[in-house]
Amino acid sequence: MMTSKLMAGVALCGLVAFSLPVSAADMPVRAPVAKAPPVAIFNWTGGYIGANYGTGISEVDGTTATITGSVDRADDRFTIGAQLGYNWQIDPRWVFGLEADIGWLGIDRHRGDWNDPAFTLGVKTDWYATARARLGTTNGPSLFFVTAGAAFVDVTNTFTFAANPTASASKVASGWTAGAGIETMLGGNWTSKTEYLYIDAGSQSVFDPATAFTTAYDNRFHVFRKALNYRFGGPSVQAAALPAHNWNGFYVGVNLGSGLSQVHGNTNPAIGGSFDIADSAFNGGVQAGYNWQFAPHWVVGVEADIGWLGFDRLRRNWNEVVVFGVETDWYATLRGRLGYSTGPALLYVTGGAAFVKTTNHVNNVIGPVNASSSDTSSGWVIGSGLEAALGGNWTATTEYLLIDAGSQDVTNLAVVATPTRFENKFHVFRFGLNYKFGS
Numbered sequence: 001m002m003t004s005k006l007m008a009g010v011a012l013c014g015l016v017a018f019s020l021p022v023s024a025a026d027m028p029v030r031a032p033v034a035k036a037p038p039v040a041i042f043n044w045t046g047g048y049i050g051a052n053y054g055t056g057i058s059e060v061d062g063t064t065a066t067i068t069g070s071v072d073r074a075d076d077r078f079t080i081g082a083q084l085g086y087n088w089q090i091d092p093r094w095v096f097g098l099e100a101d102i103g104w105l106g107i108d109r110h111r112g113d114w115n116d117p118a119f120t121l122g123v124k125t126d127w128y129a130t131a132r133a134r135l136g137t138t139n140g141p142s143l144f145f146v147t148a149g150a151a152f153v154d155v156t157n158t159f160t161f162a163a164n165p166t167a168s169a170s171k172v173a174s175g176w177t178a179g180a181g182i183e184t185m186l187g188g189n190w191t192s193k194t195e196y197l198y199i200d201a202g203s204q205s206v207f208d209p210a211t212a213f214t215t216a217y218d219n220r221f222h223v224f225r226k227a228l229n230y231r232f233g234g235p236s237v238q239a240a241a242l243p244a245h246n247w248n249g250f251y252v253g254v255n256l257g258s259g260l261s262q263v264h265g266n267t268n269p270a271i272g273g274s275f276d277i278a279d280s281a282f283n284g285g286v287q288a289g290y291n292w293q294f295a296p297h298w299v300v301g302v303e304a305d306i307g308w309l310g311f312d313r314l315r316r317n318w319n320e321v322v323v324f325g326v327e328t329d330w331y332a333t334l335r336g337r338l339g340y341s342t343g344p345a346l347l348y349v350t351g352g353a354a355f356v357k358t359t360n361h362v363n364n365v366i367g368p369v370n371a372s373s374s375d376t377s378s379g380w381v382i383g384s385g386l387e388a389a390l391g392g393n394w395t396a397t398t399e400y401l402l403i404d405a406g407s408q409d410v411t412n413l414a415v416v417a418t419p420t421r422f423e424n425k426f427h428v429f430r431f432g433l434n435y436k437f438g439s
Contacts, residue, residue: 042140045089046233053080054225058107059278060123062217069316073123074262074278075109097134117272120160128153141344142184142388151177153201157217159208167208173201184345187239193227194386196429224400242343245389247293249438256284257430261311268418279313299339306332325361333381346387354381356405360422362412371412377405397432
């Protein structure tokens with residue numbers, strides 16, 4: 001499975017060069033010399049508190065020793081929480097910090113299994129928390145960081161057969177988390193942050209006395225969130241001192257990151273039940289776009305991208321000889337962007353059309369008798385992100401995209417007489433580097 005180590009190493013930046021004022025005493029002229037404007041001091045050292053919101057996605061896999069196959073549970077829900085931390089600016093370029101957070105992660109996915117609807121397997125989460133170290137490099141007003149540490153998730157896994165009482169196991173699962181992000185100064189004591197976290201909450205077993213089945217769940221979660229922080233002490237920088245940045249113009253760039261499939265499938269209602277396919281995969285590609293800065297703080301733009309989205313998961317359905325699968329190759333989007341500029345950073349939302357080369361599979365492990373449907377699926381995409389100036393014509397971005405690629409039908413008469421419908425949804429977390437042409 002993909003982990004957030006793919007996120008590391010993406011934070012790239014340069015050091016802002018400051019001009020020093022010239023002393024009037026050194027000038028051999030009688031006329032008074034105007035004082036140079038004060039030099040902006042970007043100070044990341046200090047304690048802070050804040051709030052965050054975003055999207056949480058489950059990547060849960062369940063297996064039973066006495067039954068072949070597995071069950072995935074893929075769900076996405078809104079997250080909200082709060083954080084506090086402390087940063088030490090080691091030198092003008094490097095910042096080390098500690099951060100703790102707690103929040104709501106409302107995953108709640110319970111479904112009867114495909115062709116075995118009497119068996120219901122599920123996952124539910126309440127709160128989650130992390131305690132992490134952060135290491136970042138700064139160009140002054142923005143911080144590009146990686147983060148890792150301990151994670152805790154209040155998670156309940158369930159197993160139910162027919163009218164029997166629900167068997168469940170609930171605990172505060174401990175595990176680990178890793179991720180990366182960008183934080184930028186807004187002026188005064190305020191900063192805005194956009195980050196991605198991968199959370200591995202370990203495994204949990206559920207024993208059902210009615211069937212004598214023990215189901216082992218591997219619980220993994222992905223969180224993409226935005227945050228607003230307030231730093232105690234003197235202001236990091238006055239809003240008027242934030243360096244200006246010209247967002248107008250054409251740009252090109254590259255991106256890389258990780259993604260998660262959230263594929264749901266079902267067939268004829270007479271069969272009953274459904275299945276999920278949860279998979280994590282590498283993504284990477286190129287983008288190009290154009291921005292218009294139509295007001296000092298507002299930017300509108302268009303962006304197109306194309307890249308690799310490498311999902312490839314075939315899973316034998318629990319208690320069946322049927323294999324369901326999803327495979328993707330390339331993907332592309334064409335989107336509008338609307339952003340608010342702080343000067344050195346752009347906080348934006350985005351949306352538009354999406355295209356994904358998707359193949360869905362319905363196979364029979366006995367035979368084998370395989371069937372698949374492959375198509376360039378069209379759908380829609382929405383998301384948000386943060387883009388920060390690095391110096392010169394370079395910027396770095398971190399963004400989240402939700403892609404709905406629509407549905408696809410696969411018919412395999414050796415498995416079932418009616419088509420199996422796949423609802424293909426994908427989550428993309430990626431970091432990018434852009435170069436803007438012109439001044």
